[in-house]
Amino acid sequence: MTANACNGLAISKGVWHNRHLTAPRQIVVLNLMPTKLTTELQFLKRFDDLSQEVALTFLYPATHRFKGTPVTELRAHYFNFYQVYDHHFDGLIITGAPVEQLPFDRVDYWREFCQIIRWANHHVQETLTECWAAQASLFVDFTIPKRLLKQKLFGIFTANLSPVQNSAGGLIKMPQSRHSASVLDRHHLPGDLRILADSKEAGPMILRSPGFHHTYITGHPEYDSDTLAKEYYRDQKKRRRIAAPQHYFINEAAGQVNYDWQTAAHTIYQNWLNTITN
Numbered sequence: 001m002t003a004n005a006c007n008g009l010a011i012s013k014g015v016w017h018n019r020h021l022t023a024p025r026q027i028v029v030l031n032l033m034p035t036k037l038t039t040e041l042q043f044l045k046r047f048d049d050l051s052q053e054v055a056l057t058f059l060y061p062a063t064h065r066f067k068g069t070p071v072t073e074l075r076a077h078y079f080n081f082y083q084v085y086d087h088h089f090d091g092l093i094i095t096g097a098p099v100e101q102l103p104f105d106r107v108d109y110w111r112e113f114c115q116i117i118r119w120a121n122h123h124v125q126e127t128l129t130e131c132w133a134a135q136a137s138l139f140v141d142f143t144i145p146k147r148l149l150k151q152k153l154f155g156i157f158t159a160n161l162s163p164v165q166n167s168a169g170g171l172i173k174m175p176q177s178r179h180s181a182s183v184l185d186r187h188h189l190p191g192d193l194r195i196l197a198d199s200k201e202a203g204p205m206i207l208r209s210p211g212f213h214h215t216y217i218t219g220h221p222e223y224d225s226d227t228l229a230k231e232y233y234r235d236q237k238k239r240r241r242i243a244a245p246q247h248y249f250i251n252e253a254a255g256q257v258n259y260d261w262q263t264a265a266h267t268i269y270q271n272w273l274n275t276i277t278n
Helices: 036-047 071-077 110-123 132-142 227-237 262-274
Strands: 015-017 025-030 054-060 090-095 124-130 148-159 171-182 194-200 202-208 214-217 249-251
Touching: 025 036, 036 054, 036 262, 090 110, 110 124, 110 132, 124 132, 132 171, 132 202, 132 214, 148 202, 148 227, 171 202, 171 227, 171 262
Parallel strands: 025 054, 025 090, 090 124, 124 214
Antiparallel strands: 015 054, 148 171, 148 194, 194 202, 202 214
8 A cells, every 4th residue: 555645423315225025235325426316226237136235324524615506405404524534334435526627635525535545444344436526536546647638538438447346357338528537557456456347449437456445447337328428418508529429329419328237337346345344
């Protein structure tokens, strides 16, 4: 492990259960996406299909200046980090966020994010971060910087899955939607960091540090079939320069997509849950 790069409740609301009958895994989800309800439903659907019962508690960053969602509405349905600070959870998930083009320390909740990553080392068994949050966590845990991409990485990409993740190895597919990437040397990874899924087009897609009990995912396995299409049409409407998502549309004119990452999403989240000990 390397030095940290950052310086400077009876839970009831915001808790959702799937329908299994065993004792639930308590998972806290820091939702950084602007589409709060959509993201909630995506994670609920993905985790409802897994073998363990899961209770999801949703958090919002208390230090963020919100533009779209009223803070009063968030407070009614979400907790903030400081309200759950003294609690322990089986798992922590931190979603992506549309801030990957900003330097880390220019994100208004950066100090709070660093605090949450540190807190997880003592209050959470396993952590999973996605997209920007994965890049930010790799910086916090291993001082790995990120770089801006010349063109947005946008589409469905295939990766080779390590036998560590799946006894048979094999291929997985995952949505990617980002403007930046972590600067990684595959042959000289720091500490105990390992690549579990690697893509020729998109780079490392799943990484893990057993010492930090942390899984880093560079994309969005939780995305629904139409999520990338909605992003694409939104950016077109705003007259932004955006290419169609790669390996995604079967028939773009008809809006038909190939929803072929659902099985991979199940495998990814199930494998992560399996790392949580009883």
